Amino acid sequence: MPVDVFQLVEAMVISFILIATVIFFAHFISRYGRTHAKARSASRLWPPEDSTDALKHFILLRVLLDDNDHASLSAFQFLCWTLLISFFSITLWILYLMNPAGDAAGIVETTVAMTPAAEEIAEAAVDSVSSLPTNLFALMGISVAIPIASQGISAYKRVKPRDEGETYFEPDYASMLEENGRPSLLRVQLFLWTFAALAIYAGTFIASAFSTGPDNLLVKGMPDINPTLLFLMGLSATGYLGNQAYSGKVEKSEETGTVQPVMAVKTPDSGTAAVRVSPSIREVIPKDVEPMGIVTLLGTGFGVQQDTIMIDEERISSSTIRRWEETRIEFSLPKTVASGSHNLRIMARGETVNGQISVVGDPQRIRGIIEIDADIIQEIWIDDPYNQGYRIPPIGHFIPDKRYHFFFEFDVPPGTPSWGRIQFRASFFIDGVNIATSSFMPGAMNGRNYGNFNYVFPEEGKHHIEIRGINAKTMDLEVKKPLIQ
Numbered sequence: 001m002p003v004d005v006f007q008l009v010e011a012m013v014i015s016f017i018l019i020a021t022v023i024f025f026a027h028f029i030s031r032y033g034r035t036h037a038k039a040r041s042a043s044r045l046w047p048p049e050d051s052t053d054a055l056k057h058f059i060l061l062r063v064l065l066d067d068n069d070h071a072s073l074s075a076f077q078f079l080c081w082t083l084l085i086s087f088f089s090i091t092l093w094i095l096y097l098m099n100p101a102g103d104a105a106g107i108v109e110t111t112v113a114m115t116p117a118a119e120e121i122a123e124a125a126v127d128s129v130s131s132l133p134t135n136l137f138a139l140m141g142i143s144v145a146i147p148i149a150s151q152g153i154s155a156y157k158r159v160k161p162r163d164e165g166e167t168y169f170e171p172d173y174a175s176m177l178e179e180n181g182r183p184s185l186l187r188v189q190l191f192l193w194t195f196a197a198l199a200i201y202a203g204t205f206i207a208s209a210f211s212t213g214p215d216n217l218l219v220k221g222m223p224d225i226n227p228t229l230l231f232l233m234g235l236s237a238t239g240y241l242g243n244q245a246y247s248g249k250v251e252k253s254e255e256t257g258t259v260q261p262v263m264a265v266k267t268p269d270s271g272t273a274a275v276r277v278s279p280s281i282r283e284v285i286p287k288d289v290e291p292m293g294i295v296t297l298l299g300t301g302f303g304v305q306q307d308t309i310m311i312d313e314e315r316i317s318s319s320t321i322r323r324w325e326e327t328r329i330e331f332s333l334p335k336t337v338a339s340g341s342h343n344l345r346i347m348a349r350g351e352t353v354n355g356q357i358s359v360v361g362d363p364q365r366i367r368g369i370i371e372i373d374a375d376i377i378q379e380i381w382i383d384d385p386y387n388q389g390y391r392i393p394p395i396g397h398f399i400p401d402k403r404y405h406f407f408f409e410f411d412v413p414p415g416t417p418s419w420g421r422i423q424f425r426a427s428f429f430i431d432g433v434n435i436a437t438s439s440f441m442p443g444a445m446n447g448r449n450y451g452n453f454n455y456v457f458p459e460e461g462k463h464h465i466e467i468r469g470i471n472a473k474t475m476d477l478e479v480k481k482p483l484i485q
Contacts, residue, residue, distance in 0.1 A: 002209065002210040002211060002212055002216065003095060003099075003209040003210065003216075003217060003218065005210075007095060007098050007099075008091075008095070008206075008209050010094075010098075011091045011092075011094035011095045011098065012087075012091050014090075014094050015087050015088075015090040015091040015094060016087065018090060019083070019086060019087060019090065023059065023060065026059055027058060027059040027060075030059050030062070031059075060079065063075065063079060064076050064079065064176070071176035072176065073176045073177070073187050073190060073191060076176060076191075076194070077190065077194045080194055080195075080198055081139065081140060081198070084198055084201065084202065085136070085140065088202075088205050088222065089222065092217065092221065092222060095209075095217065095218060096218065099218055133221075133222060133223070133224030133225070134224065135224045135225045135226075135227055135230050136222065136224055136225050138230060139197075139225055139230055139233060142230075142233060142234055176191070177191060193232060193233055194233075196229075197225070197229055197233055200225075200226070200229060201223075201225055204223045204225075204226075205217070205222075205223055208220065208223045277300050277301040278301050278351055278353075279299065279300070279301035279302055279303075279346060279348045279349070279351055279352075279353040280299045280300055280301055280353055281297055281298075281299040281344075281346065281353055281355040282298050282299040282300070283297075283298040283299070284296075284297055284298075284344070284355060284356070284357055285297075285298065287358060288358045288359070288360045289333055289357065289358070289359060289360070290333070290359070290360055290361040291333055291334065291335050291336070291337050291359065291361060292332060292333060292334075292335055293332070293333050294322070294330060294331075294332055294333075295330065295331055295332075295333055295357065296328065296329070296330050297328065297329040297330075297346065297355070298327065298328055299327060299329075299353075300326070300327055301326070301348065301349075301351075301353075302324065302325065302326055302327065302328070302329055302346065302348050303324075303326060303348045303349045304324065304325060304326055305324075305349075306318065306321055306324040307324070307346070307347050307348045307349070308345075308346075308347035308348075309321065309329070309331055309344075309345070309346055309347075310344070310345040310347070311333075311334070311337060311342050311343070311344055311345075311357065312342050312343050312452070312454060313445075313452065314334065314337075316331055316334065317334075320332040320334070329346065333357075333359065336438070336439060337359050337438075338359065338436040338437055338438035339359050339360055339361060339436055339437075340358075340359060340435055340436040340455075341356055341357070341358050341359075341455075341456060342356070342357050342358075342359060342454070343355075343356065343403055343454065344356060344357045370421055370422050370423070371422075371423050371424075371425045371439050372422065372423075372424060372425065373424070373425055373426070373469045373470045374410035374411075374424035374425060374426045374440070374451065374469030374470065375410055375411040375424075375469060375470045375471065376408050376409070376410050376411075376426065376467060376469050376470075376471055376472070376473050377409055377410060377411045378408060378409035378473070379408075379473055379475075380406050380407065380408050380465065380467055380473050380474070380475045381406075381407050381408075382404055382405065382406060382407070383405055383407055397477070397478045397479065397480050398457055398477055398478065398479040398480075399457075399479070399480075399481065399482060400457055400458060400459055400460060400479055400480075400481060401456060401457075401458065402456065402457075403454055403455070403456045404454065404455060404456075404457075405452055405453070405454045406428065406452065406453045406454070406455070406465065406467065406475075407450055407451070407452050408426070408450070408451050408452075408467050408473060409448070409449055409450055409451075410424050410426070410440070410449050410450075410451060410469060411449070412424070412442040412443075412449050416442055422442070423439035423440060423441055424439060424440050424441075424442065424449075424451070424469070425437065425438070425439045425440075425469065426438065426439075426440065426451050426453075426467055426468065426469045427467070427468045427469075428453035428455070428465075428466075428467055429465070429466040429467075429468060430455065430463055430464070430465060430466075431463055431464050432464070432466075435453070435455060436453055438451070438453070440452075451467075453467065457479040459479070460479050460480045460481060461478075461479055462476070462477070462478045462479075463476070463477055463478075463479065464476055465477060
C-alpha cells in the first residue's frame with residue numbers, strides 16, 4: 001500500500017525542522033562566534049570599534065561566496081543537492097520509524113504473521129535506506145567535483161583572493177550568472193538545469209511514496225535519478241568548467257616573476273610576439289553611484305596585481321578595493337565623496353588611464369565627525385593639481401569639455417588637529433545653482449588648509465562662480481572654444 005499522505009507530510013515537516021535547526025545553529029556559531037579585532041580610538045571619548053564588520057548575510061548565502069566575494073554557481077548547485085538529498089533521506093528514515101518492518105512488509109503482503117518472503121522484503125527495505133542509488137551517487141560526485149575544479153582553475157589563473165581581516169563588503173550574488181559583467185549562457189544553462197533536476201527528482205520521490213508496487217519508497221528506498229538527466233547535468237557542468245578555464249588567460253613574466261596580461265600578435269620574423277595591453281576603461285557601472293556604493297570598472301589591461309585608484313586628488317584605500325582583475329575592477333566609493341562628476345584615474349603597471357564617475361546623493365558622514373561652515377579667507381584660484389606650476393586659463397578664457405579645479409583657502413582656529421574629527425564644509429555654485437557640497441580636513445593638502453571643487457563646462461557661455469561657507473568668494477568667467485584647435 002502507498003505511504004499515507006499525512007505521514008508523508010508529517011515526516012517532511014519533521015525533516016525540515018531538524019535541518020533548519022542544524023543550519024540556524026551553524027549560522028549562530030558563524031556569526032556570533034567570530035572574534036573581532038578592536039581598532040584603538042583616537043579619542044578617549046570614543047570606545048574601541050570593531051576593525052571588521054559583522055557578517056550580515058545568512059550562512060547559506062555566505063557559503064556561496066568565493067575568495068573574491070562573488071557567488072559561485074558551482075557551490076550553489078552543490079548546496080541545493082546537499083539540502084535536497086539530506087531532506088529526503090531524513091524524511092525516509094522518519095517514514096521507516098513510523099512504519100516498522102512488519103508494516104513495510106505489509107505493503108507487498110498483508111499478513112498477521114510475517115512470511116519468509118515478507119521478512120526478506122522488510123530487511124531489503126531497511127537495507128536500501130543505508131545506501132544511495134548509483135546514479136544519485138554520481139550526481140553528488142559531479143556536484144562535489146565542480147566547485148573543487150572551479151577553485152583549482154581560479155588558483156591556476158592566479159585570481160587574487162580577499163586578504164584576511166579585510167573589511168566585509170556586500171557581496172554581488174548576480175555575478176553567479178555573469179561572466180566579465182555580462183550574463184553568461186553557460187552559467188544560465190547550468191542554473192536552469194540545476195532547478196530542473198531538483199524538481200524532477202523531488203517529483204520522483206513523491207511519486208514513489210504513493211506507488212503500490214515494488215517501486216514503493218518504503219520497499220525500494222531512495223529513488224534513483226534518470227540516466228539521461230545525469231548525462232545532461234554532466235554535459236552542462238563540463239561546458240561550465242571549460243568556459244571558466246578558457247576565459248581570462250594570463251602568462252607569467254620570467255623577468256619579474258609577476259603575472260602580466262599579454263596579447264599574441266603575428267610578426268613576419270618569429271611568427272608571434274607577446275605585446276602587453278595598455279589599460280583602458282570600457283564601462284563604469286552603475287552610471288550614477290551613491291557614496292559607499294560599489295563601483296565596477298570594465299575594460300582591459302588592468303593587470304592582476306592591485307595598484308592605485310584615485311578620485312580627483314583622493315587615493316582610494318586599498319582595503320576598499322574588493323576585486324582587481326585583468327578586465328574588471330570593483331571598489332567601494334568613499335563615504336565623503338560629494339555629488340557631481342569626478343575625475344577617475346586608474347594606475348596599473350606604470351600606466352595611467354582616466355575616466356569619469358558620477359556621484360549622486362549626499363555624502364554619508366562618518367560617525368563622530370563635526371562639520372562647521374568654512375571661513376574662506378582667499379579669493380578663488382584655478383590650478384591643475386596634476387601639473388605643477390600650470391595655471392589655468394593662461395589664454396584669458398576657459399575651454400569647453402576640459403576639467404578645471406577651483407581652489408580656495410579657509411581659516412582654521414588655532415589648536416584644531418589635522419586629520420581629526422573636525423571638517424570644514426563649503427558649497428560650489430554655478431550661476432546660483434548648487435553643484436556640489438563637500439567637507440575638507442585641515443592641512444589635507446601638504447599641510448595647507450585648501451579646498452577644491454572641479455567642474456567640466458559642457459559648452460560656451462559666461463558664468464558666475466561662488467564658493468560659499470560662512471562667507472562667499474566669487475569669480476566671473478567666460479567659456480569659449482579656442483580660435484586655433
